[in-house]
Amino acid sequence: MLPDEMRELRTMTDRLRGVFDRSGYGEVYTPALEYEGTFARAGMSSTQPAYRMFDEQGNVLVLRSDMTVPIARLVANRYAASGPPLRFCYLAHVYRGVRPQRGQSREFLQAGVELIGAGAPDGTAEVLTVLCAALDAAGLKTYRVGVGDASLYPALLDAHAVDRERRERILDELVSRDFVGLERRIQGLGLDAETTELLLRVPRTRGGPEVLEGLSGSLEEAVSGMREVHALLAPSAAERIIFDLGLVRSLGYYTGAVFQVYDPAHGVPIGSGGRYDELLGRFGLPLPAVGFALNVERLHIALAGEERGAGAGDA
Amino acid sequence: MPELRIAVPRGALFGDTLDLLDRLGLDTAEVRVNDRKLLFEQAGIVTMRPSDVPTYVEAGAADLGVTGKDVLMEQSEREVYELVDLGYGRCRMVLATVAGEDRAAEAVRRLGVVRIATKYPKIAARHFLQTGRQAEIVEVKGSVELAPLTGLVEGIVDLTATGSTLRENGLVVREEIAECTARLIANPVAHKLKARALDAVLERLDAA
Numbered sequence: 001m002l003p004d005e006m007r008e009l010r011t012m013t014d015r016l017r018g019v020f021d022r023s024g025y026g027e028v029y030t031p032a033l034e035y036e037g038t039f040a041r042a043g044m045s046s047t048q049p050a051y052r053m054f055d056e057q058g059n060v061l062v063l064r065s066d067m068t069v070p071i072a073r074l075v076a077n078r079y080a081a082s083g084p085p086l087r088f089c090y091l092a093h094v095y096r097g098v099r100p101q102r103g104q105s106r107e108f109l110q111a112g113v114e115l116i117g118a119g120a121p122d123g124t125a126e127v128l129t130v131l132c133a134a135l136d137a138a139g140l141k142t143y144r145v146g147v148g149d150a151s152l153y154p155a156l157l158d159a160h161a162v163d164r165e166r167r168e169r170i171l172d173e174l175v176s177r178d179f180v181g182l183e184r185r186i187q188g189l190g191l192d193a194e195t196t197e198l199l200l201r202v203p204r205t206r207g208g209p210e211v212l213e214g215l216s217g218s219l220e221e222a223v224s225g226m227r228e229v230h231a232l233l234a235p236s237a238a239e240r241i242i243f244d245l246g247l248v249r250s251l252g253y254y255t256g257a258v259f260q261v262y263d264p265a266h267g268v269p270i271g272s273g274g275r276y277d278e279l280l281g282r283f284g285l286p287l288p289a290v291g292f293a294l295n296v297e298r299l300h301i302a303l304a305g306e307e308r309g310a311g312a313g314d315a
Numbered sequence: 316m317p318e319l320r321i322a323v324p325r326g327a328l329f330g331d332t333l334d335l336l337d338r339l340g341l342d343t344a345e346v347r348v349n350d351r352k353l354l355f356e357q358a359g360i361v362t363m364r365p366s367d368v369p370t371y372v373e374a375g376a377a378d379l380g381v382t383g384k385d386v387l388m389e390q391s392e393r394e395v396y397e398l399v400d401l402g403y404g405r406c407r408m409v410l411a412t413v414a415g416e417d418r419a420a421e422a423v424r425r426l427g428v429v430r431i432a433t434k435y436p437k438i439a440a441r442h443f444l445q446t447g448r449q450a451e452i453v454e455v456k457g458s459v460e461l462a463p464l465t466g467l468v469e470g471i472v473d474l475t476a477t478g479s480t481l482r483e484n485g486l487v488v489r490e491e492i493a494e495c496t497a498r499l500i501a502n503p504v505a506h507k508l509k510a511r512a513l514d515a516v517l518e519r520l521d522a523a
Contacts, residue, residue, distance in 0.1 A: 144507065144508055146507050177395065177397065177503065178397045179396065179398050179399070180397050180398070180399065180400045181397070204514075206506075206507055206510050207510050207511070242508075242510075244507060263504075264504070264508050266375065266504070267374045267502055267503075267504055268373075268504065269503065269504065
Protein backbone atom coordinates (compact mmCIF):
# COMPACT_ATOMS: atom_id res chain seq x y z
CA MET A 1 0.00 0.00 0.00
CA LEU A 2 1.55 3.22 -1.21
CA PRO A 3 1.17 6.81 0.01
CA ASP A 4 -1.74 7.83 -2.30
CA GLU A 5 -3.91 4.89 -1.25
CA MET A 6 -2.76 5.17 2.36
CA ARG A 7 -3.74 8.84 2.50
CA GLU A 8 -7.22 8.18 1.11
CA LEU A 9 -7.75 5.21 3.41
CA ARG A 10 -6.63 7.26 6.39
CA THR A 11 -9.15 10.01 5.58
CA MET A 12 -11.89 7.39 5.36
CA THR A 13 -10.96 5.52 8.53
CA ASP A 14 -10.64 8.78 10.50
CA ARG A 15 -14.21 9.65 9.51
CA LEU A 16 -15.51 6.18 10.37
CA ARG A 17 -13.71 6.24 13.72
CA GLY A 18 -15.18 9.69 14.40
CA VAL A 19 -18.73 8.42 13.92
CA PHE A 20 -18.13 5.31 16.06
CA ASP A 21 -16.60 7.45 18.79
CA ARG A 22 -19.39 10.07 18.80
CA SER A 23 -21.96 7.25 18.94
CA GLY A 24 -20.37 5.96 22.14
CA TYR A 25 -18.54 2.92 20.76
CA GLY A 26 -15.15 2.43 22.41
CA GLU A 27 -12.37 1.16 20.17
CA VAL A 28 -10.87 -2.22 21.03
CA TYR A 29 -8.05 -4.24 19.59
CA THR A 30 -7.37 -7.95 19.94
CA PRO A 31 -4.36 -9.94 18.72
CA ALA A 32 -4.39 -11.14 15.11
CA LEU A 33 -3.56 -14.61 16.46
CA GLU A 34 -6.27 -16.53 18.31
CA TYR A 35 -6.43 -20.07 19.62
CA GLU A 36 -8.17 -22.31 17.12
CA GLY A 37 -10.55 -23.36 19.88
CA THR A 38 -11.97 -19.84 20.13
CA PHE A 39 -13.26 -19.96 16.57
CA ALA A 40 -14.33 -23.60 16.92
CA ARG A 41 -16.37 -22.62 19.97
CA ALA A 42 -18.20 -19.96 17.98
CA GLY A 43 -19.45 -22.78 15.76
CA MET A 44 -19.06 -20.86 12.56
CA SER A 45 -20.18 -22.60 9.44
CA SER A 46 -18.59 -20.39 6.85
CA THR A 47 -15.82 -17.98 7.79
CA GLN A 48 -13.48 -20.61 9.08
CA PRO A 49 -9.99 -19.30 9.70
CA ALA A 50 -7.85 -20.07 6.65
CA TYR A 51 -4.39 -19.87 8.20
CA ARG A 52 -3.17 -22.08 11.02
CA MET A 53 0.11 -22.38 12.86
CA PHE A 54 1.58 -23.97 15.98
CA ASP A 55 3.14 -22.29 18.95
CA GLU A 56 6.12 -23.67 20.89
CA GLN A 57 3.82 -25.83 23.07
CA GLY A 58 2.04 -27.34 20.10
CA ASN A 59 -1.16 -25.30 20.48
CA VAL A 60 -2.92 -24.54 17.21
CA LEU A 61 -3.19 -20.81 16.52
CA VAL A 62 -5.18 -19.19 13.72
CA LEU A 63 -5.16 -15.79 12.07
CA ARG A 64 -8.56 -14.33 12.92
CA SER A 65 -11.11 -14.49 10.08
CA ASP A 66 -13.37 -11.88 11.64
CA MET A 67 -13.51 -9.55 14.65
CA THR A 68 -16.90 -10.54 16.02
CA VAL A 69 -15.67 -13.80 17.56
CA PRO A 70 -12.55 -12.29 19.23
CA ILE A 71 -14.71 -9.48 20.65
CA ALA A 72 -17.25 -12.02 21.96
CA ARG A 73 -14.36 -13.80 23.71
CA LEU A 74 -13.02 -10.50 25.07
CA VAL A 75 -16.39 -9.42 26.41
CA ALA A 76 -17.08 -12.75 28.08
CA ASN A 77 -13.63 -12.67 29.74
CA ARG A 78 -13.36 -9.04 30.75
CA TYR A 79 -16.83 -7.55 30.94
CA ALA A 80 -18.87 -10.37 32.50
CA ALA A 81 -19.58 -8.21 35.56
CA SER A 82 -20.40 -5.01 33.66
CA GLY A 83 -23.96 -3.93 33.09
CA PRO A 84 -25.08 -4.11 29.48
CA PRO A 85 -25.39 -2.61 26.96
CA LEU A 86 -21.72 -2.57 25.93
CA ARG A 87 -20.55 -0.71 22.84
CA PHE A 88 -17.32 -1.52 21.01
CA CYS A 89 -15.85 -0.61 17.66
CA TYR A 90 -12.76 -1.73 15.76
CA LEU A 91 -10.64 -1.00 12.75
CA ALA A 92 -8.66 -4.16 12.32
CA HIS A 93 -7.29 -6.52 9.73
CA VAL A 94 -8.81 -9.95 9.26
CA TYR A 95 -7.45 -12.88 7.25
CA ARG A 96 -9.33 -15.08 4.82
CA GLY A 97 -8.56 -17.56 2.09
CA VAL A 98 -8.64 -16.25 -1.46
CA ARG A 99 -9.59 -17.58 -4.85
CA PRO A 100 -6.53 -17.61 -7.09
CA GLN A 101 -6.03 -14.86 -9.70
CA ARG A 102 -8.86 -12.73 -8.41
CA GLY A 103 -6.82 -9.92 -6.96
CA GLN A 104 -8.25 -10.64 -3.53
CA SER A 105 -6.23 -9.80 -0.47
CA ARG A 106 -5.63 -12.43 2.18
CA GLU A 107 -5.47 -9.59 4.67
CA PHE A 108 -8.11 -6.89 4.59
CA LEU A 109 -9.24 -4.06 6.81
CA GLN A 110 -12.62 -4.16 8.52
CA ALA A 111 -14.32 -1.27 10.29
CA GLY A 112 -17.23 -2.25 12.47
CA VAL A 113 -19.14 -2.06 15.70
CA GLU A 114 -20.61 -4.57 18.16
CA LEU A 115 -23.51 -3.67 20.43
CA ILE A 116 -23.76 -6.25 23.18
CA GLY A 117 -26.68 -6.67 25.56
CA ALA A 118 -29.25 -4.79 23.46
CA GLY A 119 -31.96 -6.89 21.89
CA ALA A 120 -34.26 -6.37 18.93
CA PRO A 121 -35.67 -4.04 17.77
CA ASP A 122 -33.89 -1.17 19.61
CA GLY A 123 -30.35 -2.55 19.38
CA THR A 124 -30.79 -3.46 15.73
CA ALA A 125 -32.08 0.03 14.91
CA GLU A 126 -29.20 1.67 16.79
CA VAL A 127 -26.59 -0.30 14.87
CA LEU A 128 -28.29 0.44 11.53
CA THR A 129 -28.28 4.12 12.46
CA VAL A 130 -24.54 4.01 13.21
CA LEU A 131 -23.96 2.10 9.96
CA CYS A 132 -25.73 4.76 7.88
CA ALA A 133 -23.99 7.59 9.76
CA ALA A 134 -20.61 5.94 9.10
CA LEU A 135 -21.32 5.53 5.37
CA ASP A 136 -22.59 9.13 5.16
CA ALA A 137 -19.46 10.39 6.91
CA ALA A 138 -17.25 8.37 4.56
CA GLY A 139 -18.90 10.31 1.73
CA LEU A 140 -20.77 7.43 0.08
CA LYS A 141 -23.89 8.79 -1.58
CA THR A 142 -25.95 6.13 -3.31
CA TYR A 143 -25.63 3.19 -0.93
CA ARG A 144 -28.49 0.99 0.23
CA VAL A 145 -28.70 -1.41 3.16
CA GLY A 146 -30.46 -4.73 2.56
CA VAL A 147 -32.18 -6.00 5.70
CA GLY A 148 -33.45 -9.53 6.07
CA ASP A 149 -33.94 -12.07 8.83
CA ALA A 150 -31.76 -15.16 9.07
CA SER A 151 -34.49 -17.12 10.85
CA LEU A 152 -37.30 -16.22 8.44
CA TYR A 153 -36.89 -18.83 5.73
CA PRO A 154 -35.81 -21.69 8.01
CA ALA A 155 -38.87 -20.97 10.19
CA LEU A 156 -41.11 -20.95 7.14
CA LEU A 157 -39.79 -24.36 6.09
CA ASP A 158 -40.26 -25.67 9.64
CA ALA A 159 -43.83 -24.38 9.66
CA HIS A 160 -44.54 -26.55 6.63
CA ALA A 161 -42.94 -29.60 8.23
CA VAL A 162 -39.97 -29.83 5.86
CA ASP A 163 -37.56 -32.33 7.41
CA ARG A 164 -34.10 -31.29 8.50
CA GLU A 165 -32.16 -32.86 5.65
CA ARG A 166 -34.27 -31.30 2.91
CA ARG A 167 -34.35 -28.02 4.78
CA GLU A 168 -30.53 -27.85 4.80
CA ARG A 169 -30.41 -28.63 1.07
CA ILE A 170 -32.93 -25.89 0.32
CA LEU A 171 -31.02 -23.39 2.45
CA ASP A 172 -27.79 -24.36 0.68
CA GLU A 173 -29.38 -23.45 -2.67
CA LEU A 174 -30.46 -20.12 -1.23
CA VAL A 175 -27.00 -19.37 0.17
CA SER A 176 -25.42 -20.24 -3.19
CA ARG A 177 -28.00 -17.99 -4.90
CA ASP A 178 -29.27 -20.78 -7.15
CA PHE A 179 -32.98 -20.12 -7.69
CA VAL A 180 -33.20 -22.82 -10.36
CA GLY A 181 -32.00 -25.44 -7.88
CA LEU A 182 -34.18 -23.93 -5.16
CA GLU A 183 -37.28 -24.19 -7.35
CA ARG A 184 -36.56 -27.86 -8.17
CA ARG A 185 -36.10 -28.77 -4.52
CA ILE A 186 -39.26 -26.95 -3.47
CA GLN A 187 -41.30 -28.50 -6.28
CA GLY A 188 -39.89 -31.84 -5.11
CA LEU A 189 -41.39 -31.40 -1.63
CA GLY A 190 -44.82 -32.24 -3.03
CA LEU A 191 -46.61 -29.50 -1.08
CA ASP A 192 -49.89 -27.94 -2.20
CA ALA A 193 -49.80 -25.28 -4.91
CA GLU A 194 -50.38 -22.36 -2.56
CA THR A 195 -47.53 -23.31 -0.18
CA THR A 196 -45.19 -24.04 -3.09
CA GLU A 197 -45.93 -20.61 -4.53
CA LEU A 198 -45.23 -18.99 -1.14
CA LEU A 199 -41.93 -20.84 -0.66
CA LEU A 200 -40.85 -19.74 -4.14
CA ARG A 201 -42.05 -16.15 -3.80
CA VAL A 202 -40.59 -15.27 -0.38
CA PRO A 203 -36.86 -15.56 -1.25
CA ARG A 204 -37.43 -13.34 -4.30
CA THR A 205 -39.22 -10.65 -2.30
CA ARG A 206 -37.16 -7.48 -1.90
CA GLY A 207 -37.86 -3.75 -2.06
CA GLY A 208 -39.39 -0.97 0.02
CA PRO A 209 -41.71 -1.36 3.05
CA GLU A 210 -44.57 -2.26 0.67
CA VAL A 211 -43.08 -5.75 0.17
CA LEU A 212 -43.83 -6.55 3.83
CA GLU A 213 -47.56 -6.08 3.25
CA GLY A 214 -49.79 -9.08 2.87
CA LEU A 215 -47.42 -11.53 4.56
CA SER A 216 -48.82 -13.40 7.50
CA GLY A 217 -48.83 -16.72 9.31
CA SER A 218 -45.40 -18.07 10.14
CA LEU A 219 -43.82 -15.04 8.44
CA GLU A 220 -45.59 -12.54 10.62
CA GLU A 221 -43.12 -12.65 13.50
CA ALA A 222 -40.02 -11.95 11.42
CA VAL A 223 -41.84 -9.42 9.26
CA SER A 224 -43.25 -7.47 12.18
CA GLY A 225 -39.74 -7.48 13.69
CA MET A 226 -38.43 -5.84 10.51
CA ARG A 227 -41.26 -3.28 10.60
CA GLU A 228 -40.47 -2.38 14.22
CA VAL A 229 -36.79 -1.80 13.40
CA HIS A 230 -37.73 0.31 10.40
CA ALA A 231 -40.12 2.43 12.48
CA LEU A 232 -37.31 3.24 14.94
CA LEU A 233 -34.99 4.62 12.27
CA ALA A 234 -34.63 8.32 11.46
CA PRO A 235 -35.97 9.10 7.96
CA SER A 236 -32.43 9.57 6.57
CA ALA A 237 -31.55 5.98 7.54
CA ALA A 238 -35.01 4.50 6.89
CA GLU A 239 -34.94 5.57 3.25
CA ARG A 240 -31.70 3.60 2.74
CA ILE A 241 -33.27 0.30 3.74
CA ILE A 242 -34.22 -2.40 1.25
CA PHE A 243 -36.18 -5.25 2.80
CA ASP A 244 -34.93 -8.53 1.47
CA LEU A 245 -36.72 -11.68 2.59
CA GLY A 246 -34.28 -13.84 0.65
CA LEU A 247 -31.22 -12.46 2.42
CA VAL A 248 -29.45 -15.27 4.23
CA ARG A 249 -25.95 -14.91 5.50
CA SER A 250 -23.84 -18.01 5.36
CA LEU A 251 -22.23 -17.29 8.73
CA GLY A 252 -23.53 -19.78 11.22
CA TYR A 253 -23.89 -17.44 14.17
CA TYR A 254 -26.54 -15.04 12.84
CA THR A 255 -29.91 -15.48 14.52
CA GLY A 256 -32.25 -12.62 13.56
CA ALA A 257 -31.86 -9.47 11.47
CA VAL A 258 -29.10 -9.62 8.86
CA PHE A 259 -27.74 -6.72 6.81
CA GLN A 260 -25.80 -6.27 3.63
CA VAL A 261 -24.49 -2.96 2.26
CA TYR A 262 -24.72 -2.29 -1.50
CA ASP A 263 -23.65 0.53 -3.72
CA PRO A 264 -24.42 0.77 -7.44
CA ALA A 265 -20.81 1.80 -8.07
CA HIS A 266 -19.47 -1.60 -6.96
CA GLY A 267 -20.60 -5.04 -8.10
CA VAL A 268 -20.06 -6.75 -4.73
CA PRO A 269 -21.45 -5.94 -1.25
CA ILE A 270 -19.22 -3.60 0.75
CA GLY A 271 -20.23 -4.65 4.23
CA SER A 272 -22.56 -6.82 6.24
CA GLY A 273 -23.78 -7.61 9.70
CA GLY A 274 -26.66 -8.80 11.78
CA ARG A 275 -27.90 -10.10 15.12
CA TYR A 276 -26.03 -12.91 16.85
CA ASP A 277 -28.04 -13.45 20.01
CA GLU A 278 -26.54 -16.85 20.83
CA LEU A 279 -22.82 -16.28 20.19
CA LEU A 280 -21.99 -14.68 23.56
CA GLY A 281 -23.69 -17.59 25.31
CA ARG A 282 -21.15 -19.95 23.77
CA PHE A 283 -18.49 -17.98 25.65
CA GLY A 284 -20.45 -18.19 28.89
CA LEU A 285 -22.16 -14.81 28.87
CA PRO A 286 -25.63 -15.18 27.38
CA LEU A 287 -26.41 -11.72 26.00
CA PRO A 288 -28.11 -10.68 22.77
CA ALA A 289 -25.84 -8.78 20.37
CA VAL A 290 -25.77 -7.09 16.99
CA GLY A 291 -23.05 -5.58 14.83
CA PHE A 292 -21.72 -4.85 11.38
CA ALA A 293 -18.40 -4.86 9.55
CA LEU A 294 -17.50 -2.74 6.55
CA ASN A 295 -14.83 -3.91 4.15
CA VAL A 296 -12.77 -0.71 4.04
CA GLU A 297 -11.03 -1.52 0.76
CA ARG A 298 -14.35 -2.19 -0.98
CA LEU A 299 -15.79 0.98 0.50
CA HIS A 300 -12.83 2.80 -1.01
CA ILE A 301 -13.52 1.25 -4.45
CA ALA A 302 -17.20 2.25 -4.21
CA LEU A 303 -16.27 5.83 -3.26
CA ALA A 304 -13.85 6.05 -6.20
CA GLY A 305 -16.58 4.59 -8.45
CA GLU A 306 -19.14 7.14 -7.33
CA GLU A 307 -16.60 9.88 -8.00
CA ARG A 308 -16.24 8.62 -11.57
CA GLY A 309 -20.03 8.55 -11.86
CA ALA A 310 -20.18 4.80 -12.29
CA GLY A 311 -23.27 2.73 -11.54
CA ALA A 312 -23.42 -1.04 -11.69
CA GLY A 313 -23.58 -1.91 -15.35
CA ASP A 314 -21.19 0.83 -16.40
CA ALA A 315 -18.55 0.37 -13.74
CA MET B 316 -30.13 3.84 -22.42
CA PRO B 317 -31.83 0.79 -20.86
CA GLU B 318 -31.58 0.36 -17.10
CA LEU B 319 -30.19 -3.16 -17.36
CA ARG B 320 -27.20 -4.35 -19.29
CA ILE B 321 -27.26 -7.98 -20.36
CA ALA B 322 -24.29 -10.17 -21.31
CA VAL B 323 -25.16 -12.31 -24.34
CA PRO B 324 -23.07 -15.36 -25.24
CA ARG B 325 -21.80 -15.70 -28.80
CA GLY B 326 -21.64 -19.25 -30.09
CA ALA B 327 -24.20 -22.03 -29.78
CA LEU B 328 -26.58 -20.08 -27.51
CA PHE B 329 -26.39 -16.83 -29.53
CA GLY B 330 -29.39 -17.25 -31.86
CA ASP B 331 -31.82 -18.57 -29.25
CA THR B 332 -30.75 -15.86 -26.80
CA LEU B 333 -31.36 -13.07 -29.34
CA ASP B 334 -34.77 -14.60 -30.20
CA LEU B 335 -35.60 -14.56 -26.50
CA LEU B 336 -34.50 -10.92 -26.14
CA ASP B 337 -36.71 -10.04 -29.13
CA ARG B 338 -39.68 -11.57 -27.33
CA LEU B 339 -38.77 -9.52 -24.26
CA GLY B 340 -39.00 -6.39 -26.38
CA LEU B 341 -35.30 -5.60 -26.89
CA ASP B 342 -34.11 -4.48 -30.29
CA THR B 343 -31.52 -7.03 -31.39
CA ALA B 344 -31.44 -6.09 -35.10
CA GLU B 345 -28.09 -4.30 -34.80
CA VAL B 346 -26.57 -7.20 -32.86
CA ARG B 347 -27.64 -9.68 -35.51
CA VAL B 348 -26.03 -7.88 -38.43
CA ASN B 349 -22.87 -6.83 -36.63
CA ASP B 350 -20.36 -9.64 -36.14
CA ARG B 351 -17.43 -7.63 -34.87
CA LYS B 352 -19.00 -5.11 -32.57
CA LEU B 353 -19.17 -6.20 -28.92
CA LEU B 354 -20.95 -3.42 -27.03
CA PHE B 355 -24.45 -2.29 -28.07
CA GLU B 356 -25.14 0.57 -25.71
CA GLN B 357 -28.59 1.47 -27.06
CA ALA B 358 -29.96 -2.07 -26.76
CA GLY B 359 -28.22 -2.68 -23.41
CA ILE B 360 -26.42 -5.72 -24.82
CA VAL B 361 -22.79 -6.84 -24.61
CA THR B 362 -21.64 -9.93 -26.47
CA MET B 363 -18.86 -12.27 -25.38
CA ARG B 364 -17.74 -15.89 -25.06
CA PRO B 365 -20.16 -17.92 -22.90
CA SER B 366 -17.41 -18.66 -20.37
CA ASP B 367 -16.81 -14.91 -19.87
CA VAL B 368 -20.44 -14.18 -18.99
CA PRO B 369 -20.18 -15.07 -15.25
CA THR B 370 -17.02 -12.93 -14.98
CA TYR B 371 -18.77 -9.80 -16.27
CA VAL B 372 -21.93 -10.42 -14.27
CA GLU B 373 -20.12 -11.16 -11.01
CA ALA B 374 -18.15 -7.92 -11.27
CA GLY B 375 -21.26 -5.91 -12.12
CA ALA B 376 -20.00 -4.94 -15.60
CA ALA B 377 -23.29 -6.49 -16.76
CA ASP B 378 -26.43 -6.76 -14.62
CA LEU B 379 -27.80 -9.89 -16.28
CA GLY B 380 -26.29 -12.61 -18.41
CA VAL B 381 -27.14 -15.75 -20.30
CA THR B 382 -24.79 -18.71 -20.19
CA GLY B 383 -24.80 -22.50 -20.08
CA LYS B 384 -25.17 -24.53 -16.90
CA ASP B 385 -21.88 -26.20 -17.91
CA VAL B 386 -20.12 -22.84 -17.56
CA LEU B 387 -21.76 -22.18 -14.20
CA MET B 388 -20.82 -25.65 -12.92
CA GLU B 389 -17.22 -25.15 -14.01
CA GLN B 390 -17.11 -21.68 -12.39
CA SER B 391 -19.11 -22.61 -9.30
CA GLU B 392 -17.18 -20.11 -7.15
CA ARG B 393 -18.69 -17.12 -9.00
CA GLU B 394 -21.05 -15.13 -6.83
CA VAL B 395 -24.01 -14.62 -9.13
CA TYR B 396 -27.71 -15.35 -8.88
CA GLU B 397 -28.91 -18.19 -11.08
CA LEU B 398 -32.45 -17.00 -11.78
CA VAL B 399 -34.08 -19.02 -14.55
CA ASP B 400 -33.58 -22.22 -16.51
CA LEU B 401 -34.23 -20.89 -20.02
CA GLY B 402 -34.69 -24.40 -21.39
CA TYR B 403 -32.82 -24.03 -24.67
CA GLY B 404 -29.31 -25.08 -25.60
CA ARG B 405 -29.96 -28.48 -24.05
CA CYS B 406 -26.92 -30.75 -23.99
CA ARG B 407 -25.30 -33.34 -21.75
CA MET B 408 -21.99 -33.39 -19.89
CA VAL B 409 -20.73 -36.93 -20.45
CA LEU B 410 -17.84 -39.27 -19.90
CA ALA B 411 -16.95 -40.86 -23.25
CA THR B 412 -14.33 -43.35 -24.36
CA VAL B 413 -13.34 -45.11 -27.58
CA ALA B 414 -16.00 -47.62 -28.70
CA GLY B 415 -15.44 -51.25 -27.86
CA GLU B 416 -13.98 -52.29 -24.56
CA ASP B 417 -14.18 -49.42 -22.01
CA ARG B 418 -10.54 -48.43 -21.57
CA ALA B 419 -11.34 -45.98 -18.81
CA ALA B 420 -12.96 -48.72 -16.73
CA GLU B 421 -10.03 -50.99 -17.50
CA ALA B 422 -7.55 -48.33 -16.36
CA VAL B 423 -9.38 -47.90 -13.08
CA ARG B 424 -9.53 -51.65 -12.55
CA ARG B 425 -5.94 -52.52 -13.47
CA LEU B 426 -3.94 -49.33 -12.93
CA GLY B 427 -5.94 -47.64 -10.18
CA VAL B 428 -5.96 -44.33 -12.00
CA VAL B 429 -7.54 -43.12 -15.24
CA ARG B 430 -6.43 -40.24 -17.46
CA ILE B 431 -9.21 -37.91 -18.60
CA ALA B 432 -8.99 -35.06 -21.10
CA THR B 433 -11.44 -32.18 -20.78
CA LYS B 434 -12.13 -28.48 -21.16
CA TYR B 435 -13.99 -28.71 -17.85
CA PRO B 436 -11.32 -29.72 -15.31
CA LYS B 437 -13.39 -28.88 -12.23
CA ILE B 438 -16.52 -30.74 -13.35
CA ALA B 439 -14.42 -33.74 -14.35
CA ALA B 440 -12.41 -33.76 -11.11
CA ARG B 441 -15.60 -33.43 -9.03
CA HIS B 442 -17.30 -36.27 -10.90
CA PHE B 443 -14.44 -38.68 -10.31
CA LEU B 444 -14.03 -37.58 -6.70
CA GLN B 445 -17.74 -38.13 -6.04
CA THR B 446 -17.69 -41.55 -7.66
CA GLY B 447 -14.59 -42.55 -5.70
CA ARG B 448 -12.19 -43.06 -8.58
CA GLN B 449 -8.74 -41.60 -8.99
CA ALA B 450 -8.32 -39.59 -12.17
CA GLU B 451 -5.55 -37.56 -13.74
CA ILE B 452 -7.29 -34.60 -15.34
CA VAL B 453 -5.60 -33.36 -18.53
CA GLU B 454 -6.86 -29.93 -19.53
CA VAL B 455 -6.95 -29.32 -23.27
CA LYS B 456 -8.08 -26.19 -25.10
CA GLY B 457 -8.84 -27.61 -28.56
CA SER B 458 -10.69 -30.70 -29.82
CA VAL B 459 -11.01 -33.01 -26.86
CA GLU B 460 -11.99 -35.97 -29.09
CA LEU B 461 -8.42 -36.23 -30.34
CA ALA B 462 -7.00 -37.04 -26.91
CA PRO B 463 -8.28 -40.63 -26.47
CA LEU B 464 -7.68 -41.46 -30.16
CA THR B 465 -3.98 -40.74 -29.81
CA GLY B 466 -3.53 -42.53 -26.50
CA LEU B 467 -3.03 -39.30 -24.51
CA VAL B 468 -5.90 -40.35 -22.23
CA GLU B 469 -8.39 -43.18 -21.75
CA GLY B 470 -11.52 -41.01 -21.64
CA ILE B 471 -12.91 -37.54 -22.03
CA VAL B 472 -15.42 -35.41 -20.16
CA ASP B 473 -17.17 -33.13 -22.62
CA LEU B 474 -20.39 -31.46 -23.56
CA THR B 475 -22.46 -33.08 -26.30
CA ALA B 476 -25.73 -31.97 -27.89
CA THR B 477 -26.51 -34.61 -30.50
CA GLY B 478 -23.55 -36.92 -29.97
CA SER B 479 -22.58 -36.72 -33.63
CA THR B 480 -19.06 -35.37 -33.05
CA LEU B 481 -18.43 -38.19 -30.59
CA ARG B 482 -19.78 -40.79 -33.05
CA GLU B 483 -17.74 -39.42 -35.96
CA ASN B 484 -14.63 -39.90 -33.87
CA GLY B 485 -15.56 -43.40 -32.79
CA LEU B 486 -16.36 -42.46 -29.20
CA VAL B 487 -19.30 -43.67 -27.11
CA VAL B 488 -20.93 -42.21 -24.02
CA ARG B 489 -20.25 -44.26 -20.88
CA GLU B 490 -21.69 -42.02 -18.17
CA GLU B 491 -23.93 -38.98 -18.06
CA ILE B 492 -22.72 -36.38 -15.56
CA ALA B 493 -25.27 -33.60 -15.93
CA GLU B 494 -27.84 -32.13 -18.26
CA CYS B 495 -27.09 -28.53 -19.17
CA THR B 496 -29.34 -25.77 -20.50
CA ALA B 497 -29.05 -22.00 -20.85
CA ARG B 498 -29.49 -20.05 -17.59
CA LEU B 499 -30.29 -16.44 -16.83
CA ILE B 500 -27.91 -15.08 -14.19
CA ALA B 501 -27.78 -11.77 -12.30
CA ASN B 502 -25.27 -9.69 -10.38
CA PRO B 503 -26.01 -9.85 -6.61
CA VAL B 504 -25.97 -6.07 -6.16
CA ALA B 505 -28.10 -5.39 -9.27
CA HIS B 506 -30.52 -8.05 -8.00
CA LYS B 507 -31.21 -5.82 -4.99
CA LEU B 508 -30.75 -2.30 -6.37
CA LYS B 509 -32.46 -2.83 -9.72
CA ALA B 510 -35.09 -5.23 -8.39
CA ARG B 511 -38.01 -3.66 -10.20
CA ALA B 512 -36.43 -3.63 -13.66
CA LEU B 513 -35.12 -7.13 -13.10
CA ASP B 514 -38.44 -8.54 -11.93
CA ALA B 515 -40.13 -6.92 -14.93
CA VAL B 516 -37.79 -8.93 -17.17
CA LEU B 517 -38.65 -12.14 -15.29
CA GLU B 518 -42.37 -11.44 -15.64
CA ARG B 519 -42.09 -10.87 -19.38
CA LEU B 520 -40.02 -14.04 -19.54
CA ASP B 521 -42.81 -15.99 -17.83
CA ALA B 522 -45.31 -14.58 -20.29
CA ALA B 523 -43.12 -15.11 -23.37
